[in-house]
Amino acid sequence: MTTKPPVRVAVTGAAGQIGYSLLFRIASGDMLGKDQPVILHLLEITPALKALNGVVMELRDCAFPLLADIVTSDDPMVAFKDVDYALLVGAMPRKAGMERGDLLGANGGIFKPQGEALNAVASRDVKVLVVGNPANTNALIAQQNAPDLDPKQFTAMVRLDHNRAISQLAEKTGKPVSSIQNITIWGNHSSTQYPDLSQATVDGQPALEQIDREWYESSYISTVAKRGAAIIEARGSSSAASAASAAIDHMRDWALGTPQGQWVSMGIPSDGSYGVPEGLIYGFPVTCSGGQYQIVQGLEVSDFSRGKMDATAQELSEERDEVRKLGLVK
Numbered sequence: 001m002t003t004k005p006p007v008r009v010a011v012t013g014a015a016g017q018i019g020y021s022l023l024f025r026i027a028s029g030d031m032l033g034k035d036q037p038v039i040l041h042l043l044e045i046t047p048a049l050k051a052l053n054g055v056v057m058e059l060r061d062c063a064f065p066l067l068a069d070i071v072t073s074d075d076p077m078v079a080f081k082d083v084d085y086a087l088l089v090g091a092m093p094r095k096a097g098m099e100r101g102d103l104l105g106a107n108g109g110i111f112k113p114q115g116e117a118l119n120a121v122a123s124r125d126v127k128v129l130v131v132g133n134p135a136n137t138n139a140l141i142a143q144q145n146a147p148d149l150d151p152k153q154f155t156a157m158v159r160l161d162h163n164r165a166i167s168q169l170a171e172k173t174g175k176p177v178s179s180i181q182n183i184t185i186w187g188n189h190s191s192t193q194y195p196d197l198s199q200a201t202v203d204g205q206p207a208l209e210q211i212d213r214e215w216y217e218s219s220y221i222s223t224v225a226k227r228g229a230a231i232i233e234a235r236g237s238s239s240a241a242s243a244a245s246a247a248i249d250h251m252r253d254w255a256l257g258t259p260q261g262q263w264v265s266m267g268i269p270s271d272g273s274y275g276v277p278e279g280l281i282y283g284f285p286v287t288c289s290g291g292q293y294q295i296v297q298g299l300e301v302s303d304f305s306r307g308k309m310d311a312t313a314q315e316l317s318e319e320r321d322e323v324r325k326l327g328l329v330k
């Protein structure tokens with residue numbers, strides 16, 4: 001028997017593909033712990049409410065002991081009322097041949113009203129994760145439209161890239177994923193992202209001493225950065241279960257903390273660390289404790305890394321300029 005009071009977790013796009021993998025894991029305690037009851041707040045557009053009702057029926061049929069209640073709505077002012085966590089997933093996914101930036105106009109309009117609604121009715125401590133693409137700039141839009149919340153409460157998901165980076169390195173070295181630590185995804189959740197192995201270790205030894213530099217520079221980085229497109233090509237639709245799993249990882253680590261001596265990658269507002277323009281929502285290496293994240297400081301940045309980190313920052317600056325022109329951010 002659990003005695004903790006329930007927390008409220010909003011998920012948007014709850015009847016979509018990612019939602020279908022995500023909700024059951026949140027309700028079973030994978031995200032916030034096996035002793036933490038949750039009330040799910042599910043937001044969908046009006047035409048999807050019938051399908052959402054089917055998902056709710058299935059959630060109830062699981063008889064999850066931790067699932068205290070479910071709220072559904074097509075109104076963000078209802079769905080976000082008093083929520084402690086908000087996973088903003090609902091958006092149009094890209095199709096084969098598109099870059100995530102192509103979705104800026106289509107999806108940007110979703111995140112302004114959602115930011116405003118979070119500002120108006122969510123818990124003052126709400127932790128927000130944006131999954132819907134282009135995730136970093138959508139997070140910026142939501143954040144900029146929620147002036148009464150701390151900007152640090154808005155984050156974007158680069159954890160799927162982080163997990164992909166671990167898995168690709170594990171495969172190459174023939175070592176288990178659990179032997180790999182301290183990979184960083186710098187920058188945008190896009191093909192300009194920089195999966196950085198310069199600090200990574202495999203079995204406690206430097207990763208770059210265990211692989212060929214040529215493979216790292218010419219194959220590994222682009223395989224990780226273009227994995228989303230490869231999945232769309234293979235599956236005919238964008239990644240869903242792995243995206244949901246990464247969202248669980250991101251929120252769990254933020255809420256409950258990262259393991260001692262290890263870091264993860266989160267898209268967070270830049271404070272100017274590592275020369276990244278302030279305010280951009282940019283992937284950084286972070287540790288989390290007590291429900292807060294901190295950027296890992298003092299890492300050495302080579303010229304190779306500098307070039308890649310600047311290129312992805314440049315893309316994010318251009319995305320910010322574009323959504324400024326659309327009146328979505330200041």
Ligand SMILES: NC(=O)c1ccc[n+]([C@@H]2O[C@H](COP(=O)([O-])OP(=O)(O)OC[C@H]3O[C@@H](n4cnc5c(N)ncnc54)[C@H](O)[C@@H]3O)[C@@H](O)[C@H]2O)c1
Pocket residue numbers: 012013014015016017018019043044045048089090091092093094110130131132133134135157158160161189238239240243
């Ligand atoms: N950051 C990442 O690593 C990552 C990974 C995978 C997918 N994604 C992105 O996540 C998003 C969702 O992907 P999916 O495969 O679940 O898509 P999907 O089309 O299956 O589901 C999206 C759902 O969002 C709903 N929706 C649309 N507008 C909404 C709004 N204003 N409010 C609430 N709900 C709304 C739709 O009705 C739909 O049910 C896409 O933008 C996709 O590109 C991001």
Ligand SMILES: O=C(O)C[C@H](O)C(=O)O
Pocket residue numbers: 093094100133160227228229231238239243
């Ligand atoms: O690539 C996409 O458009 C979907 C998602 O962002 C992914 O990385 O799988």
